[in-house]
Amino acid sequence: MADRKVLLVTGGGRGIGAAVVQLAAARSWDVAFTYAGNAARAAETEAAAKAAGAQVLAMQADVGDPRAVAATFATVRDRFGRLDALVNNAGITGPKATLQESTDAVWERVLRVNVIGLAACCREALAVLPQGGAIVNVSSRASELGGAGEWVHYAASKGAVDTLTVGLAKEAAAQGVRVNAVNPGLIETELHANAGMPDRVARMSAGVPMARGGSAEEVAEAILWLLSDAASYVAGARVPVGGGR
Numbered sequence: 001m002a003d004r005k006v007l008l009v010t011g012g013g014r015g016i017g018a019a020v021v022q023l024a025a026a027r028s029w030d031v032a033f034t035y036a037g038n039a040a041r042a043a044e045t046e047a048a049a050k051a052a053g054a055q056v057l058a059m060q061a062d063v064g065d066p067r068a069v070a071a072t073f074a075t076v077r078d079r080f081g082r083l084d085a086l087v088n089n090a091g092i093t094g095p096k097a098t099l100q101e102s103t104d105a106v107w108e109r110v111l112r113v114n115v116i117g118l119a120a121c122c123r124e125a126l127a128v129l130p131q132g133g134a135i136v137n138v139s140s141r142a143s144e145l146g147g148a149g150e151w152v153h154y155a156a157s158k159g160a161v162d163t164l165t166v167g168l169a170k171e172a173a174a175q176g177v178r179v180n181a182v183n184p185g186l187i188e189t190e191l192h193a194n195a196g197m198p199d200r201v202a203r204m205s206a207g208v209p210m211a212r213g214g215s216a217e218e219v220a221e222a223i224l225w226l227l228s229d230a231a232s233y234v235a236g237a238r239v240p241v242g243g244g245r
């Protein structure tokens with residue numbers, strides 16, 4: 001349908017990104033999304049969003065690769081002919097390490113994906129987003145909490161995402177595009193196990209005022225609100241979705 005808006009989600013194959021893809025499809029968006037390498041999970045997410053009535057396009061593309069980012073936006077343009085919103089969700093923690101243990105290679109890869117790749121996606125999006133368009137960056141509560149003993153490198157990258165969001169929101173307002181961030185807390189996805197800490201959410205839940213981890217769907221709700229006209233005067237916000245933590 002010609003009047004359906006088009007959303008691009010980076011890292012939409014699994015976890016929070018997949019929840020955004022599915023909720024957006026259920027709310028009448030057509031959706032393009034990228035994934036890094038797990039084609040099977042991307043296909044599942046694609047099928048679920050199609051079942052909700054959306055046109056859906058899944059693309060393998062490393063957000064940290066400038067050529068892949070450019071190709072992603074070109075493919076969206078060719079397939080849909082428009083782009084109305086972007087969710088910069090793709091992100092990596094790198095390995096569990098104190099700052100003393102971390103290496104330059106870890107810092108370079110985490111900053112490459114979480115910050116430089118995200119900035120490149122913002123640049124591509126701003127070149128085509130219409131008046132009324134929106135960008136939501138998926139940051140983390142780690143940007144304020146600091147990630148001590150686990151991943152200061154990751155927390156610092158999300159601090160950069162927060163600051164980028166504030167600055168870009170002021171620049172993009174002139175063209176009628178709203179830029180915001182969500183800052184999830186402990187969310188039940190595979191991110192923790194993939195970093196070697198499968199029990200992380202359960203172990204740390206007692207430190208959350210709401211005494212539980214959150215779901216990817218609960219984060220997706222906040223993102224879809226920020227994308228919607230219901231948030232028409234919200235720009236430069238960093239919305240914590242962390243159960244009070």
Ligand code: NAP
Binds near residue numbers: 035061191
């Ligand atoms: P996840 O379960 O690990 O899923 C990550 C998704 O991003 C996957 O679809 C993955 O693709 C994709 N991805 C990873 N690296 C990519 C790259 N270089 N280029 C393109 N796509 C890439 O992660 P999540 O927990 O949903 O996290 C999503 C976002 O929320 C991240 O920015 C993360 O930092 C943030 N966050 C998460 C939590 C949490 O507790 N889970 C808390 C705060 C913030 P494949 O499926 O192909 O591997």
